[in-house]
Amino acid sequence: MKETANTNTAPKQDYVPALGFAWATKLYDGAIHISMREELLRKRTVACVKKTNPSNVLEAGCGTGSLTRALARGLPGADITGVDIDPQALKIAQEKLADANTVTLVSANLINLADVEELSEKRFDHVVSSLVLHHLTTHQKHLALANLWALMNDNGKLTIADWGPPVGIVQYLGFWLVRLLDGMEVTSANREGKLPSLLSGAGFAIEDVKPLHQTALGTVWLYQARRSPEGSTNQNTKLGDI
Numbered sequence: 001m002k003e004t005a006n007t008n009t010a011p012k013q014d015y016v017p018a019l020g021f022a023w024a025t026k027l028y029d030g031a032i033h034i035s036m037r038e039e040l041l042r043k044r045t046v047a048c049v050k051k052t053n054p055s056n057v058l059e060a061g062c063g064t065g066s067l068t069r070a071l072a073r074g075l076p077g078a079d080i081t082g083v084d085i086d087p088q089a090l091k092i093a094q095e096k097l098a099d100a101n102t103v104t105l106v107s108a109n110l111i112n113l114a115d116v117e118e119l120s121e122k123r124f125d126h127v128v129s130s131l132v133l134h135h136l137t138t139h140q141k142h143l144a145l146a147n148l149w150a151l152m153n154d155n156g157k158l159t160i161a162d163w164g165p166p167v168g169i170v171q172y173l174g175f176w177l178v179r180l181l182d183g184m185e186v187t188s189a190n191r192e193g194k195l196p197s198l199l200s201g202a203g204f205a206i207e208d209v210k211p212l213h214q215t216a217l218g219t220v221w222l223y224q225a226r227r228s229p230e231g232s233t234n235q236n237t238k239l240g241d242i
């Protein structure tokens, strides 16, 4: 793994950590493994990225690096850059990825990516993000997606795997736990199926939206899109319209 850059991480915690509380981040890997049939989720997510044969990939909100590691193994010829705001999660990722020489980890806030020096020269073929957008308010989601759009090559691909409207009664009930842990406000757009409108509003052309993975905590949806070169004009969409 290449050197971890330390850039614009917020000095105080103004983000929602992996399991809702900072003290719980060390439990994240175990919790996801037990509750989410993690291996299958990672496999399904990597397959979506792999089919576009990217030479470089940005993982937005890489957390403790489990998807990053699966990406590095599944795409051995690609450079993988993982970005996350949480130093605690990044420390776990660093340890996990110590031997992964195609991976670079960057400490940064998704809503300020335009200011990140380590990314300023880079443009990515594929951006992937798993279980992250539901940590951001609707306004922050819009800013993060617009920032990701700006870091992509024309017609670059976007894969989002995140909670969407629960499909099934178990998932409907289980998702309340996620909402209690991570927050009602940040999870509401996911719950209400608003991610596609947010993606379009940030300049992406939607290619596929479907349930990807059922868990006892809710339904993970797949949102696949293409960076539309003319899409920046859509970024003026008022959030009130979404």
Ligand SMILES: C[S@@+](CC[C@H](N)C(=O)[O-])C[C@H]1O[C@@H](n2cnc3c(N)ncnc32)[C@H](O)[C@@H]1O
Pocket: 015, 016, 017, 018, 019, 032, 060, 061, 062, 063, 064, 065, 066, 067, 083, 084, 085, 086, 089, 108, 109, 110, 111, 129, 130, 131, 132, 135, 136
């Ligand atoms: C539930 S974890 C998902 C981690 C990883 N993507 C996975 O699939 O296991 C959500 C991650 O989003 C990160 N995050 C939340 N807000 C963020 C922000 N504004 N900028 C960057 N990362 C953020 C958290 O630090 C956390 O690591």
